[in-house]
Amino acid sequence: MKILLLGADGQLGGYLRHSLTAVGDVRASSRSTTDEALRCDLFDLAAVDDLLRRERPDLVVNAAAYTAVDKAESDANAAMTINATLPGIIGASVAGWGGAVIHYSTDYVFDGTAHHPYTEDEATGPLGVYGRSKLAGEQTLAATGVDHLVLRTAWVYSLRGRNFLTTMLRLGAERDELNVVDDQHGTPTSAGFLAKATAQIAGKWLQDFRPGSRQRGVFHLTAAGDTTWYGFAKTIFEEAQATGRLPKGPSVLPIGSASYPTPAQRPAWSVLDTTKALASFGVVAPDWRSELRKVMSGAYDAASST
Numbered sequence: 001m002k003i004l005l006l007g008a009d010g011q012l013g014g015y016l017r018h019s020l021t022a023v024g025d026v027r028a029s030s031r032s033t034t035d036e037a038l039r040c041d042l043f044d045l046a047a048v049d050d051l052l053r054r055e056r057p058d059l060v061v062n063a064a065a066y067t068a069v070d071k072a073e074s075d076a077n078a079a080m081t082i083n084a085t086l087p088g089i090i091g092a093s094v095a096g097w098g099g100a101v102i103h104y105s106t107d108y109v110f111d112g113t114a115h116h117p118y119t120e121d122e123a124t125g126p127l128g129v130y131g132r133s134k135l136a137g138e139q140t141l142a143a144t145g146v147d148h149l150v151l152r153t154a155w156v157y158s159l160r161g162r163n164f165l166t167t168m169l170r171l172g173a174e175r176d177e178l179n180v181v182d183d184q185h186g187t188p189t190s191a192g193f194l195a196k197a198t199a200q201i202a203g204k205w206l207q208d209f210r211p212g213s214r215q216r217g218v219f220h221l222t223a224a225g226d227t228t229w230y231g232f233a234k235t236i237f238e239e240a241q242a243t244g245r246l247p248k249g250p251s252v253l254p255i256g257s258a259s260y261p262t263p264a265q266r267p268a269w270s271v272l273d274t275t276k277a278l279a280s281f282g283v284v285a286p287d288w289r290s291e292l293r294k295v296m297s298g299a300y301d302a303a304s305s306t
């Protein structure tokens, strides 16, 4: 099984490099890899097509994305190229030799007016460019007819790179007081869990079904439970103090989104119902709090560096 991983230097990509080795031979592509054969700037769609045809993978796992939610508001063309056009290019190419694609999407495809966890077939209504571009990517990929899974996830974090956890740990060491938004609800989901679950899903999906007859489409995949950014921040600092990562946490104060204006509007509620993915692939979603403890203990980073 030959797997081409796109976005291998990203937050999720870094963990997928390791977890996908359980499924096949991983070829890790990014725009800064020293391996010239796998180096690719995904804005160059012709180069992407060349890379795919050269590698001819059985499975493409696309962890690359334009993820700067606020910047996307003023950089829509770039966001649309990477998030909307690229998945269609990948799908059309890979369909040519009967390969398969696993792609990621986001809770930001929803408008956030629900009060229950969103299922896969509920109406979408993205509030910003990022969400619109990711939704368009789901559609362009599906339209190619390739065997594909779209894993919609949310609030991805890890101890690596820039994300809510690393930002909180940095700010918590610098400041005595932090204001954090308490009226947006979602499910913190670790990149380590997502990568492990993706490998489990990929293994089962490719084994149980023959090309062309595989179950396709959108699946929601997050940890279990929900909180707000404020609840997430509070729990991060409790854990940071319990583990001695921060000697003294800051005071965390809840604020409304109106007090923290951003270029892109976020959904007030973006909790996803994961029943379909868990039932279809036997994945067990951990509670987000126990998962945070696991991440902060360094468990995923120790495992993925071996």
Ligand SMILES: NC(=O)c1ccc[n+]([C@@H]2O[C@H](COP(=O)([O-])OP(=O)(O)OC[C@H]3O[C@@H](n4cnc5c(N)ncnc54)[C@H](OP(=O)(O)O)[C@@H]3O)[C@@H](O)[C@H]2O)c1
Pocket (backbone or CB within 6 Å): 007, 008, 009, 010, 011, 012, 013, 030, 031, 032, 040, 041, 042, 043, 062, 063, 064, 065, 066, 067, 082, 104, 105, 106, 107, 134, 152, 153, 154, 155, 156, 157, 161
């Ligand atoms: N992060 C979240 O909270 C979140 C929430 C919901 C869904 N998701 C989805 O989960 C997936 C993984 O996200 P993530 O958190 O791992 O994002 P990330 O850390 O921003 O990684 C995205 C990767 O895509 C690469 N990329 C972007 N443009 C590229 C280009 N033109 N050429 C080559 N590579 C390019 C980036 O490369 P460089 O490093 O070179 O820039 C980066 O390595 C994405 O589909 C995202 O939409 C994320």
